[in-house]
Amino acid sequence: MSDQTDDFGGIDDDTWDRLAEAARNVRSHAYVPYSDFPVGAALLTTGGEIFAGCNVENATIGATVCAERTAIGCAVAAGHTEFVALAVITAVDPPSAPCGICRQVLAEFCDDMPILMINPAGGHRFTTLDELLPLRFSGRDFIDDKC
Numbered sequence: 001m002s003d004q005t006d007d008f009g010g011i012d013d014d015t016w017d018r019l020a021e022a023a024r025n026v027r028s029h030a031y032v033p034y035s036d037f038p039v040g041a042a043l044l045t046t047g048g049e050i051f052a053g054c055n056v057e058n059a060t061i062g063a064t065v066c067a068e069r070t071a072i073g074c075a076v077a078a079g080h081t082e083f084v085a086l087a088v089i090t091a092v093d094p095p096s097a098p099c100g101i102c103r104q105v106l107a108e109f110c111d112d113m114p115i116l117m118i119n120p121a122g123g124h125r126f127t128t129l130d131e132l133l134p135l136r137f138s139g140r141d142f143i144d145d146k147c
Contacts, residue, residue: 008126009084009113009114009128010084010114011114016116018042019042019044019050019086020042020116020118022042022087023040023041023042023052023067023087023089024089024118025040025052026041026052026053026054027039027054027067027089028040030054030056031056032055033057034057034059037055037091038055039054039055039066039068039088039089040052040053040054040089041053041054041066041067041071041089041098042071042087043075043085044085044086045080045082045083047080049075049080051071051078053067053068053073053074054067054070055070056070066098066099067088068098068102069101069102069105072105072106072109082110084114085113085114085116086098086106086113087117087118088115088116088117088118091120093119093121093123094119095125096117097117100133103136104133106129107137110129111129112130113128114126114128115127
């Protein structure tokens with residue numbers, strides 16, 4: 001993980017700032033009556049559009065939807081399936097990384113991507129999907145020759 005800020009992953013500082021702001025704004029809409037752990041996420045498409053999402057909890061915890069997957073769902077619903085960066089905001093220090101399920105869902109749409117993790121106090125760290133989910137299972141694992 002890196003604390004680098006200049007052009008991480010080929011994304012300029014202004015774009016990272018826009019992603020962080022979108023994640024901060026949507027985090028305030030999180031529905032978290034059980035964990036009180038609001039999360040916001042903002043996803044950048046290859047076309048430069050930003051889609052944001054927040055976590056939505058459910059009494060049957062397995063039905064909870066994370067902020068990252070909400071952002072992906074919004075983007076896919078708008079016709080976007082190619083992404084180049086993600087920002088996630090949580091209120092812990094150091095800032096949290098996406099959960100395992102979100103990592104796998106992100107891997108469905110991109111081979112790798114830079115990820116910025118931030119918190120409201122200004123803490124931040126950078127990582128990549130490859131660092132978070134090495135040796136991922138993907139559509140490439142479906143082959144014609146079966147064992």
